[in-house]
Amino acid sequence: MANSAEGSTTHETHHVAESHADHDHHHELGFWRKYVFSTDHKVIGIQYGLTSLLFLFIGFTFMMLMRWQLAYPGEPLPLIGWLFSDETMPGGVMLPEFYNQLGAMHGTIMVFLGIVPLAVGAFGNYVVPLQIGAPDMAFPKLNMASYWVYFVGGIVMLVSFWVPGGAAQSGWTSYPPLANIVMTGQTMWLIGMVFLITSSLLGAVNFLTTIIQLRADGLTFFRLPFFVWAQFVTSFLLLLAFPPLEAAGVLQLMDRLVGTSFFMPSGLVVSGEALDVAGGGSPLLWQHLFWFLAHPEVYVLILPAMGIVAEVIANNTRKPLWGYKVMVYSLIFLGFMSFIVWAHHMFITGMGTAISGFFQITTMIISIPSVIILSALLLSLWGGSIRFTTPMLFALAFLPMFGIGGLTGLPLGLAPTDIPLHDTMYVIGHFHYVVAPGTILALFAGIYYWYPKATGRKLNDTLGKLHFWGSLIFMNGIFLPMFIQGMAGVSRRLYDGGQIYEFAEGVVHYNEFMSISAWLLAVAQIPFIINFFMSIWKGKEVDENPWEATTLEWTAAPSPPVGHGNFETIPVAHRGPYEYSVPGAATDFTPQNQP
Amino acid sequence: MDIPYTITPRADTGVYNAKLGVWLFLASEVMLFGGLFSAYIFLRIGAPEWPGMIHGESFARASDILNVPLATLNTMILIGSSVTMVLAWASLLLNRFDRYRLYMGLTFLAGLAFLVVKAFEYGSKFEHGYLPAESNFLAIYFTLTGLHGLHVIGGMVVNGYLLGPGAKMWKTKPAQFINRVEVAGLYWHFVDLVWIFLFPTIYLL
Amino acid sequence: MAQTHTAEEVRKHVRVYLMVFGALAVLTVVTVAVGYLHLPIVPALVVGLLIASVKAGLVAAYFMHLVSERKVIYGVLIMTGLFLLAMFILFISAYADQDGGLIVS
Structure with a gap:
């Protein structure tokens, strides 16, 4: 919108004759504006994608280091141990403080810098405008700002490892009073979070406006692909659940920098000395504000994954989704409910029975729409002539993996069973099944599915299948034993994996197996990395619709889509999103824009 | 490439993009201040007395320690600035750009006046050693009014832009400029609205 | 929306804005006056929040045009x-x- 002149009516958009149009496509953009500070949603989507994949790798590396310590406590790290400083791993042996830093930053990076930016920032940005037939996002400059604010937030988080005392080490949940009294890294964590929250706020406003305002003609809400619906609900969660955490972050910053006592109770004694604060605050206040965000955040992690899986399953079963409308209603219901279940993370905080009863009931209720969506996806397979393409394998694996993750959550949603399991490895197993073999496999499905759209070339299938089987097997190798360890009572935050505890004797040896699985999981990513980069040049070239799909990104735009504006002509939607195998139709897929 | 509905409203929703965008942003702001207000409630119902002990002196009422006349003045300033803001927008609709300059200028000055009064208020607190670290009451007071002050500054940046360099758009794209002023106004009224709640809950109750 | 307003309508709106300003000013004075009555906490809270809500409602309804959104x-x-x-x-x-x-x- 920058370079506009009076009364330019030489061209009009398909939609509205807005007389003052900008002239971006009249001249070529330079390198910086085209690839770095681009306002094109496709470029921003790819920027988000590459950055978040890098952060996923970094977060995974942290865990691989920790898994060495868990498998062989106190033994020096071979081969690369000498790379680390004396403050972190003297002689290659990990210090407890460093272990805690890695743990806190693993969680933070994976959730806020890896999965959410990949699921929402990358896939949402790239796919949503294409699927709704929009030339770009509603606010392209905000979109660019969103990415760069996220980038800065990520840098702040990484740099915090080099401040005195190292990075944040109070877990990704940053519970005070502990988080209030640790070293500078925690301040960096809070500042980084403010950046990330700002980024997601900009993104959420943009997605919602785009989906509400820029749908192509004829694309009513119930003709939207399920993926768009998932992004829509996710954006609302980001918009309304993140601000309370921002509030909490501001309060914790005040506690740390100005010396207030929002989260500091009276009479706190640290290392034998009474703390010099006014007191009167409440550590529980942080937990309430934190989980007010962090429970909806769980759905921010899982809903886009469900959206991707729905697209891939409909496409590869060559059938409409079973119960599309019910799935959409479940999604909306899930979004609403996710705001009033948060205190099930806090059953052991001395919560009264009445309020705990309330949160147990809402928690049981929220499992229903999740089960409906999962069942609908499962039933969609029934009677289909399934094509076992690489994205379909990932999507199919998502179903049982997310199933395990979801079902193991039920005992944690009920206070009597949660109390013994709280903060054990069981919890780690539960949410990793949701997020790792669940969401991450779905995100891989998305990468294999939309890669041809973004590059015009397919990823290699042999390497893809190698990647799939390796990932699936080794992820289960890591996370399945966690349930057993957790039920034996092993805490989630033990530096030595539980060796000094007698009750852990029977299960502590699983650690070695889990660690080896983790390292093999890294090996299983090698074919993916090779495939990802090699296929840019060597992949099989494809036309605009290699999967014979119905939605607009495939049927109305070339691969890759036009640089500015996506479509040569803005499409018009004439039918629902999943008209596969319509009786009497010429092909087994009827594009949405076919009259 | 043109993004549709940047100027004219979309037929089925009836709004243009920026208006929906700013309302969504304000919804998020509601939750931000909502989170802070819930923190306030949480701490206050947990406190045995409020404002309570500060420097060994017990205060029974917030108005005994905070300067209510100054805050009342600030309330009036902010309400007045809301009126000038909406009049600035109305002037554009009447094609009176000169009036727009006047009212927008007044809005900007009112924001400045608000901050000056606030600075005096903070200054006298600091003089007495009433720092945020002294008690939860002061911590809440400084955090909430401080964050609100940052929002005022943010609004002034936007208003200043629309008064100065951004006003060039009136010549080239008047319809879009009117939209921008309307949207900036929505934000500015929201800042006023937050203060309307902050004033009684912090100074008077 | 902007294009749909006639000059007469806008002038009518301006009168409404000025009336709302008057109401807000009066309510602010009332809030402060009630504050000096030093009511017990519960009635003070109810009255204070009630007046604040009315004021906020006026701002939202007229200045932010929520009456006709x-x-x-x-x-x-x-x-x-x-x-x-x-x-x-x-x-x-x-x-x-x-x-x-x-x-x-």
Whole structure:
């Protein structure tokens, strides 16, 4: 919108004759504006994608280091141990403080810098405008700002490892009073979070406006692909659940920098000395504000994954989704409910029975729409002539993996069973099944599915299948034993994996197996990395619709889509999103824009 | 490439993009201040007395320690600035750009006046050693009014832009400029609205 | 929307804005006056919040044009209001039902 002149009516958009149009496509953009500070949603989507994949790798590396310590406590790290400083791993042996830093930053990076930016920032940005037939996002400059604010937030988080005392080490949940009294890294964590929250706020406003305002003609809400619906609900969660955490972050910053006592109770004694604060605050206040965000955040992690899986399953079963409308209603219901279940993370905080009863009931209720969506996806397979393409394998694996993750959550949603399991490895197993073999496999499905759209070339299938089987097997190798360890009572935050505890004797040896699985999981990513980069040049070239799909990104735009504006002509939607195998139709897929 | 509905409203929703965008942003702001207000409630119902002990002196009422006349003045300033803001927008609709300059200028000055009064208020607190670290009451007071002050500054940046360099758009794209002023106004009224709640809950109750 | 306003309508609106300003000023004075009555906390809270809500309502309805806004905006705001209400109610209930909370045995 920058370079506009009076009364330019030489061209009009398909939609509205807005007389003052900008002239971006009249001249070529330079390198910086085209690839770095681009306002094109496709470029921003790819920027988000590459950055978040890098952060996923970094977060995974942290865990691989920790898994060495868990498998062989106190033994020096071979081969690369000498790379680390004396403050972190003297002689290659990990210090407890460093272990805690890695743990806190693993969680933070994976959730806020890896999965959410990949699921929402990358896939949402790239796919949503294409699927709704929009030339770009509603606010392209905000979109660019969103990415760069996220980038800065990520840098702040990484740099915090080099401040005195190292990075944040109070877990990704940053519970005070502990988080209030640790070293500078925690301040960096809070500042980084403010950046990330700002980024997601900009993104959420943009997605919602785009989906509400820029749908192509004829694309009513119930003709939207399920993926768009998932992004829509996710954006609302980001918009309304993140601000309370921002509030909490501001309060914790005040506690740390100005010396207030929002989260500091009276009479706190640290290392034998009474703390010099006014007191009167409440550590529980942080937990309430934190989980007010962090429970909806769980759905921010899982809903886009469900959206991707729905697209891939409909496409590869060559059938409409079973119960599309019910799935959409479940999604909306899930979004609403996710705001009033948060205190099930806090059953052991001395919560009264009445309020705990309330949160147990809402928690049981929220499992229903999740089960409906999962069942609908499962039933969609029934009677289909399934094509076992690489994205379909990932999507199919998502179903049982997310199933395990979801079902193991039920005992944690009920206070009597949660109390013994709280903060054990069981919890780690539960949410990793949701997020790792669940969401991450779905995100891989998305990468294999939309890669041809973004590059015009397919990823290699042999390497893809190698990647799939390796990932699936080794992820289960890591996370399945966690349930057993957790039920034996092993805490989630033990530096030595539980060796000094007698009750852990029977299960502590699983650690070695889990660690080896983790390292093999890294090996299983090698074919993916090779495939990802090699296929840019060597992949099989494809036309605009290699999967014979119905939605607009495939049927109305070339691969890759036009640089500015996506479509040569803005499409018009004439039918629902999943008209596969319509009786009497010429092909087994009827594009949405076919009259 | 043109993004549709940047100027004219979309037929089925009836709004243009920026208006929906700013309302969504304000919804998020509601939750931000909502989170802070819930923190306030949480701490206050947990406190045995409020404002309570500060420097060994017990205060029974917030108005005994905070300067209510100054805050009342600030309330009036902010309400007045809301009126000038909406009049600035109305002037554009009447094609009176000169009036727009006047009212927008007044809005900007009112924001400045608000901050000056606030600075005096903070200054006298600091003089007495009433720092945020002294008690939860002061911590809440400084955090909430401080964050609100940052929002005022943010609004002034936007208003200043629309008064100065951004006003060039009136010549080239008047319809879009009117939209921008309307949207900036929505934000500015929201800042006023937050203060309307902050004033009684912090100074008077 | 801007194009649909006639000059006469806008002038009518301006009169409404000035009236709203008057009402807000009066209500502010009332708020302060009630503050100096030093009512007990519960009535003070009820009166204070009631007046604040009326003022906020006036600002939202007239300055922010919510009296004649579109459904999509109402939808967003109603939803936000619900979540805000849920947050307040659940925060207070959680506090009240906590060990060492309001209900001290």
